[in-house]
C-alpha cells in the first residue's frame with residue numbers, strides 16, 4: 004500500500020503535494036518523492052518520511068503541476084533509487100499497486116535498450132509509456148496510458164507527467180484506489196480523499212479501468228475505450244481524522260475491512276492456477292533442497308506464533324515435513340537440537356521483534372537455512388535471513404494484528420503447497436483445488452464482513468462476561484488461540500484458547516453458565532469430534548457460540564448462536580474464522596468502551612526483550 008497524489012492549478016504545487024502526502028503517510032512511510040514540471044521534470048526523493056523529503060527540497064522549488072508519492076515497499080528495498088516518482092526521459096510516474104507481470108515487461112524493455120535504475124515494478128510503467136509513445140508518434144499521453152493499461156497485469160493507480168504535454172496529469176486505475184478533488188484553485192488526485200480534504204470536499208471516485216486527465220481548466224474522465232464519460236461528484240462529509248480511517252471509527256476496524264485487498268495483494272502474481280502450482284521465487288531453495296528437507300522450525304511471537312501454528316499443520320499435511328513451532332523468547336534460551344537439514348522460518352509482522360531476531364540469529368549458528376515472513380520491507384529480519392517472503396498488507400496501525408495475520412496465513416498456504424508439489428506429496432490437481440479456494444477468499448472475507456451485524460449483536464450480548472473460552476481442532480486450534488488473544492488484548496476479558504480435545508484434561512473444571520465458549524466447528528475431518536466437545540461444555544451449562552459453514556444445518560441443534568462463514572476447503576477456513584473472531588473482539592471491546600487501537604500496556608512493535 005502506497006499513497007499517490009497529483010495537483011495542477013494556480014497554487015504552489017509543492018506545498019500542496021507535501022501537505023497531501025503527509026495525510027497519506029498512514030498508507031506507507033518508508034520513502035517519498037515529488038516531481039514538478041517546470042518545462043522540465045524536477046524530482047526530489049529520499050528514504051524516510053515526508054518530513055525528510057521536506058528537508059531536501061530547496062526553498063525555491065515551486066511550480067503549478069506535480070505528482071508525489073509516499074511508499075510502503077513491495078518490490079525493492081526502501082532506498083532512494085526505489086522511491087517514486089520513476090522517470091523515463093521526459094515521463095514521470097507514481098504508482099500504488101503491484102504490476103504482476105513486471106519481470107516479463109522488464110526483460111522486453113531491457114532488450115529494447117532501456118536501462119533500469121531501480122528494483123521496482125513501477126519503473127517498468129515509465130519505460131513502457133516512453134517506448135509506446137516512441138513507437139506510436141501520433142499517440143497522446145492519454146492514448147499511451149490506455150495502451151499500456153492493456154499490457155499490465157495486476158493492480159495500479161498511476162499519475163503521469165510528460166514534458167511534451169506540460170499542462171496536464173494523466174491518471175488511471177485498476178484495483179487500487181484513486182479519487183479526484185475539484186477545488187476552486189486547481190484539481191487534485193490522490194489515493195484517498197484525506198489527501199485533499201483541507202482544499203476541497205468535492206470528490207469524484209475513479210472506477211476500475213477508467214482514465215482521468217486533470218488540467219488547470221478542468222477534469223476529463225474516459226473509459227477504457229477512450230470515450231469521454233460523465234461522473235458523479237460526491238460531497239465528502241468526513242472531517243480529516245475520520246477520512247484517515249476511511250470513515251471507520253478505529254484503525255483496527257478499517258484494517259479488518261482491508262482484508263479482501265490485503266489477501267489478494269499477498270497472493271498476487273504467485274498462483275498459477277492453470278498449472279496447479281505456486282510461483283515462489285522469493286524462497287531461495289532449490290527443488291533438491293526442498294526434497295531433502297527434514298524439518299521446519301517456525302519461530303515467532305504472539306499473533307505471528309498463532310499463524311505459525313497453523314503453518315505447522317499445513318507443512319505437515321500438505322508437504323509431509325515434520326514441523327516444530329517455537330516461541331522465540333523460549334527458543335533463544337533453550338538448547339535447540341538443530342542441524343543443517345533444518346529450515347528455520349521466522350514469522351514477524353514488524354520484522355523488528357527482538358526475541359524473534361535473536362532466536363533466528365541463534366538458529367543460524369547451527370547452519371540452518373533461514374527464511375522470514377514479514378510485512379516490512381527493509382526491516383531487521385530481512386537482513387538476518389536467506390529468503391524473505393513479504394505479506395503485502397500495507398502498514399498496520401492498530402496494535403492488534405488483523406490483516407497481517409491473515410496475510411501471513413496466505414504466505415504459509417503458498418509455501419506449503421509449493422513444497423508439497425515439489426516433494427510430490429500434492430498432485431497438481433490437489434494443489435489446484437486449494438489454489439482455487441485461495442483465490443475465492445477475498446470475496447468470501449467480504450461476505451463475512453457484510454454480515455458483521457450478527458457478530459456485533461453476539462459481542463454485545465456477552466460483553467459483560469468475565470471469562471471466555473475458545474476451542475477448535477487441527478488448523479482451528481490455533482484459530483482459537485488467536486481468537487482468545489484478540490479478545491483479551493483489546494477488551495481485557497480473560498480468554499483462553501484450547502485444543503478442543505484438551506478441555507477434559509483440566510479446563511473443563513472452569514466451564515459454567517458464566518463462561519461462553521466459542522467453538523470453531525467448520526466442516527472438516529474433525530467436525531464430529533468438535534460436536535462432541537460442544538456437547539461436553541453444554542452439559543456443564545456453558546452457552547456456545549459456534550463458527551460454522553454456511554451450509555451446515557446440523558449445528559443449530561447443539562449451540563446457542565451460530566456465526567457463519569462461507570463454505571470453503573477445510574484448510575482455508577482459518578482465514579474466514581479469524582475475521583469473525585477479529586470482529587467479535589472488536590465489537591466486544593467497543594461495547595466495553597476500551598481503547599481499541601492502543602490497548603493498555605501493549606506496543607505495536609516489541610523491540611526489547
Ligand code: F6R
Pocket residue numbers: 304305306307308350351352353354355356359402403404405488489492607608609
Ligand atoms: C497481537 C500482536 C502481537 C504480535 C507480536 C509479534 O495482536 O500483534 O502478539 O503478533 O508482538 O509481533 P511481530 O509479528 O511484529 O513479530
